[in-house]
Amino acid sequence: MQEYFFHIADHLSSLLHADEIYTCSFSAEDSDFVRFNRSSVRQAGTVSQRYLELDLIKGRRHSEGTVSLSGDADVDRTRVAQLLAASREKLPYLPEDPHLLYATEVRSSEHHGKNQLPEDSAAIVASILEAGRGHDLVGIYAAGGIHNGFANSFGQRNWFSSYSYNFDWSFFLQGDKAVKTGYAGFVWNPAEFARKVEVAREELTVLARPPRTISPGRYRVYLAPTALVEIIGLLSWGGFGLKDHRTKQTTLLKMAEGNARLHPMLSLTENTRDGVAPNFQDAGFLKPDQVLLIDHGEFRNCLVSPRSAQEYAVPTNGAGDSEMPESIDLAAGTVASQDVLRQLDTGIYINNLWYLNYSDRPACRITGMTRFATFWVERGEIHAPLNVMRFDETLYRMLGENLEGLTSERDFILDSGTYGSRSTSSSRVPGALVKDFTFTL
């Protein structure tokens, strides 16, 4: 695949006029998707896709275009030549772009993930169906190769490939009572999968107890890493980008420009070095190993795309156009995971949150729902599953004055998202003990 992409890039270089520059990005995947419901197969299939995004630049004028490729080099040479020609035709009609910025220093790189996946997914699908026997299993198994590349007319070439699986599934007991589990990685380990299945089965027995409904009010809660990652994920949506900060649209405005701050134990980093995403972006800049976003409760750095860098005259730190973190790293605390129930004492153990959104953006107030295995805890013991509740709480309270502790162990969560393509985002997050967490409905 790498050879194919570099061949296409070389072909583009050969078609370029002397006064033209190009940057191009390549993304491809060959994925198996098997969807399950009630421990049976709902939909099973394979998707092979390849896309090339070209930015043709002449002076400060440029035109962007994306085209799907077939994988056949002869066919695709024609397709990219047509894209180049169409882009060239547009250039005279476009004004100069004052915010155009692209890498001119050649920094090539390669990352080749080892393909340790089985030849086909049938055996794994069979083991999943076996694990679901006698239970109500629902979810998706996604697996295969993911490939990303960058090339420009200066001769820079970057390549990233990985071969991974992500089985995202739930065991349902009845109604909306379920245990959600993820098993993702690069080598499918039957013993590890069996262990996860067993843990989920054990948790199901607790869900069989009569559920408890609580009244709206303030409660002591434990947010498991799989719940806290939803809150950090929402913050990523408009919280850290330089453009959002300079246009005062960031939901962290009160922290960036006012007096608000989070708890000193909270430090958040875009940790590309320890993530699983490519370390290059569409304009050819490489990402630093780490960008510190929040430092002991205080806002520290924005994510800066090349375009924002040019617009606001600051250096880029390799962010993509969306200026969203892809490799989240929330520092661990000191609470031992096995001590969480004791420290929670009486309150709510939340494994999953769902459908978060801002209910007051300037105040960074967030609403959302509990979901899946959420439990009522009394005197350090799980008593009953909790019927779903809506929360509405500001970030500054939940991860500021009301944050009591973060766990010393963290979960490494590989994003199971597949909108358009399989995600390479990841998060390393602890759990959080929070007091006076507001439930409203």
Add this chain to the structure above:
Amino acid sequence: MYEHVVDNFRSIAPRVEFCSLRLVHARSEYVSVRQNILQPVSSSEDMGAMVTVIDKSGMGYAGTSDLTAAGLRRAAEHAGSWAHSSAGRSVVNFSTVPFPRPAGEYASPVQKVWNSLSLAEKIDMLRAENVRLKTDDRIVDWDASLWYTESDTVFVTADGGRVDQRFRYLVPMLSATANAGTETQSRTFAGRGYCRQGGLEILDHSGFFTAAPRIADEALQLLLAPNCPSGIQDVLLAPDQMILQIHESIGHPLELDRILGDERNYAGTSFVTPDMFGSYRYGSDLLNITFDPTRAEEFASYGFDDDGQPARREHLVRDGILVRGLGGMTSQARTGLSGVANARATSWNRPPIDRMANLNLEPGTASFADMVAAIENGVYMQTNCSWSIDDSRNKFQFGCEWGRRIENGKLTTVVKNPNYRGVSATFWRSLKMVGGPETVEVLGSPYCGKGEPNQVIRVGHASPPCLFADVEVFGGE
């Protein structure tokens, strides 16, 4: 221009119970001017096909952008392999699902084609809107954009069926963001709600050329406005909030694949159960909801769904009673319930699942003035900006960009951060008045997410403003 692909498919179609090819060729262009500066003009061309095989009770699919005979043969082999390996292990015996052998075509109505204006003319037009948006130093960000897509699909079955559909979509957008200190407020052109099928005539019909000064002025007003007051009040929802209310708390709960449990690991389940169809009181007598793929200008109109099922208008809720769900051929076969032609896929690389398409709230008889006059203490809310609902599609909370108090039958103070919450199962029973045909707006969204693997798809919603009694309302901090 697609005949060679169709011929390739027919030459390689395997001898199985059922085999289809769904070819999608989408071209799009996005033109945006932000703060008077043209953003990179981006275009895209995406062409690929999905081959589906049903054999011996199993079903499999394969999506590929290699449309040569060899590429389609490989895809058919993959699809066949999945069909055979899932046979006897699937949620339904796919051999019993009566997939059609369709014939027909559909085309979006277009009065003013996209290329009737040159790229330079479109840029000039968006620059002019930028000037109208930047009315004050406190406007700190503003932009105007057009997102145009042409999508041609060809659905072919190995036994001779064929459907050709040509879609043309336009998504216009305007926004202004105002700031003072740590207070920031934005107003937009109904979010991206004025997305429709058609050409540049949509800009005239939607009021695109007159909206900018109002949008900027309202963003500035919100900076100075008090928070929306809290309490149990009447709520009058504008069409650009009604579309979200319909989408989240009627559309999604009625999807049969949710009711069957397919989405429980991701998008969620539904509080609706199969026994409710035909008798359950979803809302007051004033509530009438239709699935209507025939309203030509609406965003998700079509002649056939992605399983080749002919599409027609159906009532889902009639006089407040739930009568029909949103499910295509597969879901209908699995539940034994009647449904609609709504098996849809976001593109060639995702399989069809039950989606909403156009879901409309039928007009009543009230004028906007009648509804305002009927409210003693309430809030008028416009333009969704926040949405959240539980996985059963019951407990919801929605927020809007713009609010105005209604006191003693009159619109009064502008309020910021208007939010309300409720429960779907009871909320629609508090529907008190429904706007007449003259108040209906045809709107939609380019972004409805669902499915594993994930899919984002276009939906259309037409609605008048509606009045709800005794709703829990609140504002910001």
